[in-house]
Each structure stands twice: as structure tokens, then as C-alpha cells.
Amino acid sequence: MGEGPLIRIDDVHFGYGRHAVFTGLSMEIPAGRITAIMGPSGTGKTTLLELVTGQLHPDRGEVWIQGRNLARLSRATLFRLRREMGFLFQEGALFGDLSVFENVAFPLREHTRLSDTLIHHLVLMKLEAVGLRGAAALTPAELSGGMARRVALARAIVMDPVMMFYDEPLVGLDPIAMGVILRLIVHLNETLGMTSVIVTHDVKEVLKIAHGSYILSGGRVVAQGSPAELSRSRDPWVRQFLDGAPDGPVPFNYPAPDFSADLFMTGVRR
Amino acid sequence: MTRLFEPVRITLDFLQAIGQRAVFFLATLWASPRALLRPGIVVEQVFFVGSVSVILIGVGGLFVGLVLALQFYTALARFGATSSLGGLVALALLRELGPVLTALLFAGRAGTSLASELGLMRATRQIDAMEVMAVDPMRRIVAPRFMAGIVSMPLLAGIFSAMGILGAYLVGVKMMGLDPGVFWSSMRHEVSFRSDFVDGMIKSVIFGAACTLVAVYEGFHARPSAEGVGQATTRSVVISSMVILALDFILTSFMY
Structure with a gap:
């Protein structure tokens, strides 16, 4: 297993049009380890993988892989680098x-x-x-x-590949297939020393195999650490996410006017 | 205030759309020689676009020939010039109707299947998968289909015209009782290989390039949803048809 970060994300800002996805995202992904990136739906987890594989480029900030700044690479060099990457699409593709x-x-x-x-x-x-x-x-x-x-x-x-990116590898799988995929990820990591990045919201399953993890919310990292550190954490972000509570710092509801005002139609007219 | 700027905005959008297509066209041309390094993929695509269109185009050609011969025969009979029927039908088919109608039918059959195939590849992220596997989709998907369009369109136009001439023969000779020798000799007399056959083929090659390019562009840039694929398919037929008819006018004005 290698030492030091294989991938470094440095103060990345990114948005689709006016909708900001990342506002100053920074993280380091160590070589030869399994890193889980977790967060509620819509926090830009898939976008993050697309930034790391050079499918998208940040509006501001830098993505470094093996000491190379992705935005500075020519298309040919980027394609050479991609031969060392494996990418598991959520849809299979x-x-x-x-x-x-x-x-x-x-x-x-x-x-x-x-x-x-x-x-x-x-x-x-x-x-x-x-x-x-x-x-x-x-x-x-x-x-x-x-x-x-x-x-x-x-x-x-x-x-x-040297590094493997998994986009929601467990979504929609039955428990047996889930177990098979999880065992495979661990096996590849242990036998080939593959660096693995798993983007997921299947918290419990993935934390069993991850060496380290990041929790994203609102366009930035809200917590990071080993699974043991996260499960001991008293941080309200971490607790809400790990315990699956609807109330907490992460808003579950889409912003809306006061419910009673809306019901009695005294609020904003539609 | 905003209404005042509306024509400006529309013009800018139009120019942008043209520019994006031009860039795509150049990228396709750039990728095409490398696609030829693997002729197997191009041949596979020629087979695909050809095989989906050949029956439609053959039957279409036959009917157009039948109708043309009927119309021309009645018109020519008034002047006692029915002996020119063969030559007239062949000229109309080789110069104009063969290339144009083949291209329009091609846009409706092969063009739509190309646009929906690529749109579906976009929607199911197959194009993204290829990109992250370090395979250039322009070289692997777009260029072979483009080359296939250029190769198969003149072949299909040839089939269209041949079937059209057969149709005219059936009406002129078998139905109206024209002498077969007169029918064929008028064709030999009227049709020039260089200015009629070759120019028709040049038109076909250009229509093939335009038609395929529109279809792959629309499919490649389809919005990744079922609705997006449908819209891309429709747009590909509409735009191809307009482009074919406009190009036909431009090419004809230069050629004849």
C-alpha cells in the first residue's frame, strides 16, 4: 500500500449555471485505501467523481491526481491517466x-x-x-x-486500474449481491492495493469496509475520519446522517412557506 | 426593452448553434482518418445504415419511377415525343430525384435510428463510460458512422435510380407499349456519364455527409432522458430534410 494522498482536492468551487454544488471543497484520498464519500442525495457526490476523473472541470480550485493538476493536462495525457482509473457507473452503462x-x-x-x-x-x-x-x-x-x-x-x-471509483455501487441491490460487491471491493483493495473511492449513502454497509470517510453537505465537507471516529462523534451533522434522523442541521424538506399558512392559503399565492 | 433585444438574442442563438455544429463537423473530420485504421467498425456501420434503408429506398425508387413514367408519358404524348421517355426519366432520377429522395428517405430511416441510438447511449451513460475508459467517442462512435453515411448514400441513391428506371420501363414498355429499343437508346442518347451520373453521385456523397452529421450531432448532444432522445430524433429528421433541400439548391446552381 502506498503512502500519502493519491488524489487531492483543493478548495474546489463548482456549479451548474446558478446552482452552486461545491463551495470550497477540500479533501485528500490516500493511496491504497478505501475511502467512502457519503452525504444525502443531491450533495454532488457523483459530480465529485466526475471532477476527479476529469469529465468536469472546477470553476475554481484544483484537483490533483498523482501529483498532476487535472485541469492542466492535455487530452492525450488525461486519457493516459484514465487508463489507470476504473469507474463503476450507478447505471452500469x-x-x-x-x-x-x-x-x-x-x-x-x-x-x-x-x-x-x-x-x-x-x-x-x-x-x-x-x-x-x-x-x-x-x-x-x-x-x-x-x-x-x-x-x-x-x-x-x-x-x-490503480484507482477505482464506485458511484453508488449498492443502490437497488439485494443483500446477497450487496455482500458480493462489498467483498469484491475489499478483495481488490487487499490483493491489488487498488485505491478505492466509494460514493454512497448506504452508510452502514460501506462504513464496515472503509478505512476513512468524508461526509458532504451543502457543498463542503462537514465531517471526516475513520468509521470508528465517526460513530463516536457527537457532531450533529454526523449524528443526523448516521442515525438517519429527519430533523437536524441537514434540511430534509425542500424550502417552503409555513405549512399552516400554506394550508389555509394565506401564504404565498401559487 | 427585452422585446427589443429578442431578434438579437435569436440571431446570437442561431449563430451559436451553427458554430457548435461546425466545431463538431471539424472534430468528426479530424477523427475520421483514425477511424479508418479500424475498417471493420466502418464496414459494420455501412452494413447497418445500408441494411435498414435498402428495402425502403428500393421500393420508393420503384414507385417514383412508375409515377414519373406515367406523368411524362401523358405529357410527351401530346407532342408525339414519347420516344424520349427513357432519357427523360433517367435524367430526372440521376440528376435530382435519386439523390434528393434517397437522402430524405435515409434521413427518415437511418438518420432517426442513428440519432436515437446515440441519444440512448448518451442517456444510459454509455458515452460517458467510453470517455472514462479513455476511449474517444468521436473516434469510436461518431467518425465510423459518419464515414458509413458517406459510403452508403451514393450506393443507395444508385439503387433508387436503378429501381426508378425499372419502374419507368414497366410503365413505358410493358404498359404503354413503347418499343424497348427506343426506351433504352433514348436513355443512352440523353444521359451523360460525366455531367449527369457523376454530378448526381457527388450530390449523394455530400447529402450523405450532411445527413449523417446532423443525425449523430443531435443524438450525441441529446438531453439524457427519454424525452430528450425523442426530441433529438425528431430534430434530426427536420434539420436533415431542410439541409438536404437547401444544399440541393446550392449544388444544382453550381453544377448545371
């Missing part, structure tokens, strides 16, 4: 016109000149790792949501 086998083989066929035999072996190894070797001939349309996610995971790790 499998190519609908290719079979499961060809989906997993896709990065190998694009980036390497390996023989068909070797590609065949590598793809089947990765599919075996996610338990779907038998599904190699199926098309993505024939897979359940959980299976599609596992195929997408096999595709994301087929190039043996």
Missing part, C-alpha cells in the same frame, strides 16, 4: 449492442494488442471474479440490475 463478454473485453480491445486467446482468458477471469462467467454470452438487456452492475464492475477492473 454497459454497451447495449455488445454481449457481456464483449463489454468486458472492450477496454482490452481498444487499448491493447493482446491476442484473442489472452483476451478470452482475462475476460473470463474477471467475469468469474464477479460470479458471471456463465453469463458471458448474454446481452445487457437480458441481465437484472444487479447482474449488470457486476458485469460493469468486471469491465471496470479488466485493465487492472
Whole structure:
């Protein structure tokens, strides 16, 4: 396992039009560890992953990966860097016109000149790792949501990336598939020393495997630490999030006028 | 105050839309030579866009030929010039109707399927997935489809015209009793390979490029939702049709 941060996010500001997503976000992601990034829906967790993979660029502030400022990289260098990244999309994002086998083989066929035999072996190894070797001939349309996610995971790790980004890897999975994915994340981290970043709101499951975590709210980091530190924390942000309480510093309701005024139509007219 | 600036805003939006398409066109041209390094993908796309359109275009061509021959025959009969039927139909098809109608049918069949395919790839994040896998979607998705459009449109226009001539033959010779020798020889006499056939093919190549480019642009930039994909598909037909008809006027005014 490496030492020091692999990814450094430095005072990042970002917004879509007038809607500000991040207002001074800073964090460090250590190499070779599993880092969980948690927060309620709509806090920009997916946007954060898109900033880290260079799909989006911050309005202000910097994202550094392996000591390189992403915004300063040429497209060619960025693409070289991306070959060291694996990205698991929440939707799976499998190519609908290719079979499961060809989906997993896709990065190998694009980036390497390996023989068909070797590609065949590598793809089947990765599919075996996610338990779907038998599904190699199926098309993505024939897979359940959980299976599609596992195929997408096999595709994301087929190039043996240095860092792996998981966007909501557990959403909509049954407990068995959830367990399989969590074990795989730990396994990849332990055997290959892969740096893993998991963006999630499945707090309890992910905290079991994470080495460190950040909680985001309102465009910035509101708490950070190891799972043990977070569970001991008295901080109201952390407590509300970990305990799933509707009342607290994180507003659950969309801003609205006073309920009774709204009911009796004495408030703002619509 | 705002109403005063409305025409300005519309003009700026229009210029911006043109500019974005021009940049996309240049990026596609830039990516195209590299896409040719893997001809298998281009051939696959030629097969795809060709196979979805070929029956439609063949049948369309046949009917247009049948109608053209009927119309021309009645008009020519008044002057006792029915012997020119073959040449006249061939000229109309090769110079004008073949390229234009093929392109319009292509926009409705292959263009829409390209736009919806790419729109769906955008909506299900397949294009983003390709980007983060360090595969350039311009090279891997857009350029091969663009090349396929350029290759398949003239072939399809050729099929359209051939079927049209067959239709005219059926009406002129089999139905109206024109002498087959007269029918074919008038065609040989009237049609010039250089100025009619080649110019028609040049039109087709340009329509193929324009049509495919509009379809892939709209699909590639579709809003990532079911509604967005639908809108992109509709827009691709509307814009392609306008572009084809406008380009046809410009090209014809230069060629003939």
C-alpha cells in the first residue's frame, strides 16, 4: 500500500449555471485505501467523481491526481491517466449492442494488442471474479440490475486500474449481491492495493469496509475520519446522517412557506 | 426593452448553434482518418445504415419511377415525343430525384435510428463510460458512422435510380407499349456519364455527409432522458430534410 494522498482536492468551487454544488471543497484520498464519500442525495457526490476523473472541470480550485493538476493536462495525457482509473457507473452503462463478454473485453480491445486467446482468458477471469462467467454470452438487456452492475464492475477492473471509483455501487441491490460487491471491493483493495473511492449513502454497509470517510453537505465537507471516529462523534451533522434522523442541521424538506399558512392559503399565492 | 433585444438574442442563438455544429463537423473530420485504421467498425456501420434503408429506398425508387413514367408519358404524348421517355426519366432520377429522395428517405430511416441510438447511449451513460475508459467517442462512435453515411448514400441513391428506371420501363414498355429499343437508346442518347451520373453521385456523397452529421450531432448532444432522445430524433429528421433541400439548391446552381 502506498503512502500519502493519491488524489487531492483543493478548495474546489463548482456549479451548474446558478446552482452552486461545491463551495470550497477540500479533501485528500490516500493511496491504497478505501475511502467512502457519503452525504444525502443531491450533495454532488457523483459530480465529485466526475471532477476527479476529469469529465468536469472546477470553476475554481484544483484537483490533483498523482501529483498532476487535472485541469492542466492535455487530452492525450488525461486519457493516459484514465487508463489507470476504473469507474463503476450507478447505471452500469454497459454497451447495449455488445454481449457481456464483449463489454468486458472492450477496454482490452481498444487499448491493447493482446491476442484473442489472452483476451478470452482475462475476460473470463474477471467475469468469474464477479460470479458471471456463465453469463458471458448474454446481452445487457437480458441481465437484472444487479447482474449488470457486476458485469460493469468486471469491465471496470479488466485493465487492472490503480484507482477505482464506485458511484453508488449498492443502490437497488439485494443483500446477497450487496455482500458480493462489498467483498469484491475489499478483495481488490487487499490483493491489488487498488485505491478505492466509494460514493454512497448506504452508510452502514460501506462504513464496515472503509478505512476513512468524508461526509458532504451543502457543498463542503462537514465531517471526516475513520468509521470508528465517526460513530463516536457527537457532531450533529454526523449524528443526523448516521442515525438517519429527519430533523437536524441537514434540511430534509425542500424550502417552503409555513405549512399552516400554506394550508389555509394565506401564504404565498401559487 | 427585452422585446427589443429578442431578434438579437435569436440571431446570437442561431449563430451559436451553427458554430457548435461546425466545431463538431471539424472534430468528426479530424477523427475520421483514425477511424479508418479500424475498417471493420466502418464496414459494420455501412452494413447497418445500408441494411435498414435498402428495402425502403428500393421500393420508393420503384414507385417514383412508375409515377414519373406515367406523368411524362401523358405529357410527351401530346407532342408525339414519347420516344424520349427513357432519357427523360433517367435524367430526372440521376440528376435530382435519386439523390434528393434517397437522402430524405435515409434521413427518415437511418438518420432517426442513428440519432436515437446515440441519444440512448448518451442517456444510459454509455458515452460517458467510453470517455472514462479513455476511449474517444468521436473516434469510436461518431467518425465510423459518419464515414458509413458517406459510403452508403451514393450506393443507395444508385439503387433508387436503378429501381426508378425499372419502374419507368414497366410503365413505358410493358404498359404503354413503347418499343424497348427506343426506351433504352433514348436513355443512352440523353444521359451523360460525366455531367449527369457523376454530378448526381457527388450530390449523394455530400447529402450523405450532411445527413449523417446532423443525425449523430443531435443524438450525441441529446438531453439524457427519454424525452430528450425523442426530441433529438425528431430534430434530426427536420434539420436533415431542410439541409438536404437547401444544399440541393446550392449544388444544382453550381453544377448545371
